Amino acid sequence: MAQNSGQGITIYDVAKKANVSISTVSRVFNNSPLVSSKTRKKVQKVIDEMGFVPSSIARSLVSASSKTIGLIVSDITNPFFADTIDGIESVLHSEGFSVFLCDTRYNREREANYINQMLEKRVDGIIIFSADISGIELLTGIKNELPIVSIQSAFKEVDCVNTTDEEGAYEAVDFLIKSGHRKIAFLVYDYDNSTITNRMKGYLRAHDDEGIPVNDDYIIKMKFNPNAGYYMAKELLESHPEVTAIFAYNDMIAIGAYMAIYQKGLKIPDDISVVGYDDIEMASIISPGITTVSQPFYEMGRTAAELLLKRIKEEDRSIPQTILLPTRLTVRGSTRTLTP
Amino acid sequence: MAQNSGQGITIYDVAKKANVSISTVSRVFNNSPLVSSKTRKKVQKVIDEMGFVPSSIARSLVSASSKTIGLIVSDITNPFFADTIDGIESVLHSEGFSVFLCDTRYNREREANYINQMLEKRVDGIIIFSADISGIELLTGIKNELPIVSIQSAFKEVDCVNTTDEEGAYEAVDFLIKSGHRKIAFLVYDYDNSTITNRMKGYLRAHDDEGIPVNDDYIIKMKFNPNAGYYMAKELLESHPEVTAIFAYNDMIAIGAYMAIYQKGLKIPDDISVVGYDDIEMASIISPGITTVSQPFYEMGRTAAELLLKRIKEEDRSIPQTILLPTRLTVRGSTRTLTP
DNA sequence: CTCTTTTTTGAAAGCACTTTCATAAAAATA
DNA sequence: TATTTTTATGAAAGTGCTTTCAAAAAAGAG
Numbered sequence: 048m049a050q051n052s053g054q055g056i057t058i059y060d061v062a063k064k065a066n067v068s069i070s071t072v073s074r075v076f077n078n079s080p081l082v083s084s085k086t087r088k089k090v091q092k093v094i095d096e097m098g099f100v101p102s103s104i105a106r107s108l109v110s111a112s113s114k115t116i117g118l119i120v121s122d123i124t125n126p127f128f129a130d131t132i133d134g135i136e137s138v139l140h141s142e143g144f145s146v147f148l149c150d151t152r153y154n155r156e157r158e159a160n161y162i163n164q165m166l167e168k169r170v171d172g173i174i175i176f177s178a179d180i181s182g183i184e185l186l187t188g189i190k191n192e193l194p195i196v197s198i199q200s201a202f203k204e205v206d207c208v209n210t211t212d213e214e215g216a217y218e219a220v221d222f223l224i225k226s227g228h229r230k231i232a233f234l235v236y237d238y239d240n241s242t243i244t245n246r247m248k249g250y251l252r253a254h255d256d257e258g259i260p261v262n263d264d265y266i267i268k269m270k271f272n273p274n275a276g277y278y279m280a281k282e283l284l285e286s287h288p289e290v291t292a293i294f295a296y297n298d299m300i301a302i303g304a305y306m307a308i309y310q311k312g313l314k315i316p317d318d319i320s321v322v323g324y325d326d327i328e329m330a331s332i333i334s335p336g337i338t339t340v341s342q343p344f345y346e347m348g349r350t351a352a353e354l355l356l357k358r359i360k361e362e363d364r365s366i367p368q369t370i371l372l373p374t375r376l377t378v379r380g381s382t383r384t385l386t387p
Numbered sequence: 388m389a390q391n392s393g394q395g396i397t398i399y400d401v402a403k404k405a406n407v408s409i410s411t412v413s414r415v416f417n418n419s420p421l422v423s424s425k426t427r428k429k430v431q432k433v434i435d436e437m438g439f440v441p442s443s444i445a446r447s448l449v450s451a452s453s454k455t456i457g458l459i460v461s462d463i464t465n466p467f468f469a470d471t472i473d474g475i476e477s478v479l480h481s482e483g484f485s486v487f488l489c490d491t492r493y494n495r496e497r498e499a500n501y502i503n504q505m506l507e508k509r510v511d512g513i514i515i516f517s518a519d520i521s522g523i524e525l526l527t528g529i530k531n532e533l534p535i536v537s538i539q540s541a542f543k544e545v546d547c548v549n550t551t552d553e554e555g556a557y558e559a560v561d562f563l564i565k566s567g568h569r570k571i572a573f574l575v576y577d578y579d580n581s582t583i584t585n586r587m588k589g590y591l592r593a594h595d596d597e598g599i600p601v602n603d604d605y606i607i608k609m610k611f612n613p614n615a616g617y618y619m620a621k622e623l624l625e626s627h628p629e630v631t632a633i634f635a636y637n638d639m640i641a642i643g644a645y646m647a648i649y650q651k652g653l654k655i656p657d658d659i660s661v662v663g664y665d666d667i668e669m670a671s672i673i674s675p676g677i678t679t680v681s682q683p684f685y686e687m688g689r690t691a692a693e694l695l696l697k698r699i700k701e702e703d704r705s706i707p708q709t710i711l712l713p714t715r716l717t718v719r720g721s722t723r724t725l726t727p
Numbered sequence: 728c729t730c731t732t733t734t735t736t737g738a739a740a741g742c743a744c745t746t747t748c749a750t751a752a753a754a755a756t757a
Numbered sequence: 758t759a760t761t762t763t764t765a766t767g768a769a770a771g772t773g774c775t776t777t778c779a780a781a782a783a784a785g786a787g
Contacts, residue, residue, distance in 0.1 A: 055532075057742090057743055057744085058743065058744060059743080059744095067766080067767085068766065068767040068768075069743090069744080069745095069767085070745085070746080070766070070767055070768080071765085071766065071767075073744065073745060073746085074745095074765095074766090077745085081764080081765065081766085082765070082766085083753095083764080083765060083766090086765080086766085100503070100506045100507055101507065101743085101744075102448075102507065102509055102742095102743055102744070103504075103507040103508050103509070104444055104447045104448050104453060104508070104509055104742090104743075104744090105448055105742075105743035105744035105745090105772090106743080106744060106745075107444045107744095107772095108442075108444050108445055108448055108742090108743080108744070108745095108772050108773065108774085109743085109744055109745045109746080109771075109772045110744090110745065110746095110772085111772070113444060122469075123463050123464070123468070123469060123472075124463070124464050124465070124466055124468065124469050125464070126464055128463070128464065129462075129463060129464050129490065129492065132463075132490065133492070140500075145504050145508075147487065148488040150469065150472065152469065152473070160480075163440070164443075164485050166440045167440055167441065167442065167443040168443050168444070168485075169442055169443070169444055192395075272672065273668055273669050273672055274669060274672040274673055277672075277673065277674065305646065306645065306646070306649065306673070306674075309646065309649030309650055310649055310674070312652065328613050329613050329614060332612065332613055332614035332617075333614055333617065333646070334617065334646075334650070397772090397773055397774085398773060398774060399773080407736080407737085408736065408737040408738075409737085409773090409774080409775095410736070410737055410738080410775085410776080411735085411736065411737075412774095413773095413774065413775060413776085414735095414736090414775095417775085421734080421735065421736085422735075422736085423734080423735060423736090423783095426735080426736085441773085441774075442772095442773055442774070444772090444773075444774090445742090445772075445773035445774035445775090446773080446774055446775075447742095447774090448741095448742050448743065448744085448772090448773080448774070448775095449741070449742045449773085449774055449775045449776080450742085450774085450775065450776095451742070
């Protein structure tokens with residue numbers, strides 16, 4: 048028989064051809080030890096010949112587990128997203144789970160709709176990445192029924208995997224201060240979430256600890272857009288050319304700042320130092336490499352998936368926990384020591 | 388009763404509570420006209436009260452259709468990907484289909500694994516976006532069983548949705564030539580697929596038609612990496628400073644070129660003109676805006692989804708067709724007319 | 728107020744599997 | 758060789774729904 052997609056071929060067809068019962072066929076592709084090796088070989092041969100692929104739909108129905116988890120993100124094209132999903136999948140896959148991926152594009156209607164789809168698909172759990180409040184609100188109603196893990200947002204209602212945002216920002220700004228910088232700008236999205244709040248705290252505390260006053264004019268905010276960094280840096284360079292260093296909320300902003308700085312004819316780090324956050328791939332590729340706070344994206348994914356799996360398997364519904372993963376300052380060519 | 392996730396509640400529970408048969412419950416949430424409005428109201432009330440969500444698993448099993456299509460992409464973080472998936476979903480969603488999204492990250496093992504998952508999940512069809520050969524090879528074996536549509540790659544075995552790559556490149560380069568440019572570089576990935584081949588053809592033919600000899604040194608190739616544009620432009624500016632215009636294979640490369648040009652202290656378009664391809668969001672945001680070949684990404688998604696749905700519904704297994712979508716040159720600030 | 732016709736409802740079979748429980752076959756023991 | 762124990766196999770029930778078909782209820786016709 049020619050190999051085909053296996054669509055339409057059932058366990059009955061295989062059983063009939065192999066001259067065994069469907070129970071035996073089921074046991075074969077489930078690797079049950081309750082089959083003699085002789086029978087196993089015979090059945091496997093028929094399975095291969097017919098190109099039989101067991102229907103996960105039927106399997107899910109009887110096992111009452113879809114072996115699928117839902118993954119909700121607000122923007123798939125986020126550069127670090129891929130690493131995190133890699134981490135999530137590496138864990139899930141080894142346990143035979145697959146991922147139903149949903150990109151809400153910051154759209155509430157889509158989000159609600161996706162969550163409904165997940166419910167219908169009977170996902171075994173949900174991971175939400177960089178959720179804003181609405182996501183959690185929507186999910187809160189179903190919380191006690193379905194394990195949920197949130198990455199990079201602090202909600203006490205569900206398990207969270209976060210990084211040490213305040214410390215990361217503190218370390219970055221402290222590094223600049225210790226390098227002699229005193230006029231340090233902070234370029235950040237004009238948005239309200241725990242990540243932004245925490246990095247802001249780090250920026251302020253670093254100044255505080257070193258006894259350096261913060262100039263509010265150096266904190267530039269702009270609503271999220273893909274080139275916000277460019278605009279914020281442009282504004283800053285025009286209004287406050289005395290600034291010697293920029294701390295960007297993330298690497299995308301830092302890259303935007305590069306553009307503005309170069310366009311103005313200035314050099315990095317000679318004229319101005321730049322520090323980013325995230326350590327996306329581009330940060331090491333670009334020239335000069337961005338000094339940045341490295342986040343363990345892959346690890347975040349792994350940790351979230353492991354946490355979720357634990358909840359799913361152990362039916363553990365105890366109080367939500369938060370896991371904090373450390374960041375690390377990676378120094379590259381975009382910063383220099385200021386000798387007065 | 389408190390609202391909950393609906394997990395665990397079955398059609399039987401609803402039927403019992405509403406004092407009707409399960410057939411009636413089924414009819415209610417399937418919007419069948421075979422229910423009196425009185426009964427419908429009564430049942431719907433119970434459904435809402437109990438928070439019942441019908442299991443798509445059970446529904447798929449009996450309807451022999453998962454109402455799901457698989458979407459295979461090689462890199463989720465591709466900026467234009469989001470628009471295309473938007474287009475795909477806009478069509479699919481209105482027909483009640485959902486999308487099982489797979490990012491192969493250019494990894495064959497993952498790809499094979501995902502395809503197997505799709506087979507198990509009994510997807511009703513597959514859309515592959517920017518596939519390389521291996522994808523098609525893997526799918527060819529199952530082709531006659533499962534509708535497949537490929538976006539942005541030419542394969543005669545399956546339905547394709549492509550854009551006029553050669554014409555797009557031709558138009559872009561012709562525009563530069565007509566603007567007085569003679570020394571036009573082409574920055575492109577060192578990779579072999581139909582898109583690259585076609586844009587190269589357009590670049591060459593534009594020169595040909597205008598009687599301008601092509602200088603092979605102006606064609607810079609580099610293996611794919613996120614900042615290839617920067618490196619290629621840097622190399623070009625050093626070895627061939629006489630070049631007056633750059634035609635970039637895509638906008639990401641163009642943006643990389645911007646960086647190299649700025650870093651060198653040159654101005655766009657005063658010292659050098661830049662043309663991109665794709666018209667990603669960043670192209671209009673960046674300064675100066677990139678003159679680029681706009682691709683109808685949303686339309687590509689819509690078209691592919693419609694084609695697939697047609698195949699699925701009509702059981703139409705006639706010979707594969709290719710749909711060509713037009714591109715359009717969008718002129719922005721990155722190019723200027725050269726007056727000799 | 729009957730008898731048809733139409734509308735609404737429910738019983739039951741089926742979808743492709745897993746799993747339990749009973750039984751048959753094989754192996755081990757007496 | 759007979760008996761017990763172990764291992765391998767199959768029959769059947771169950772998973773949550775859809776859909777067909779028959780029956781009951783309602784509506785319309787005479």
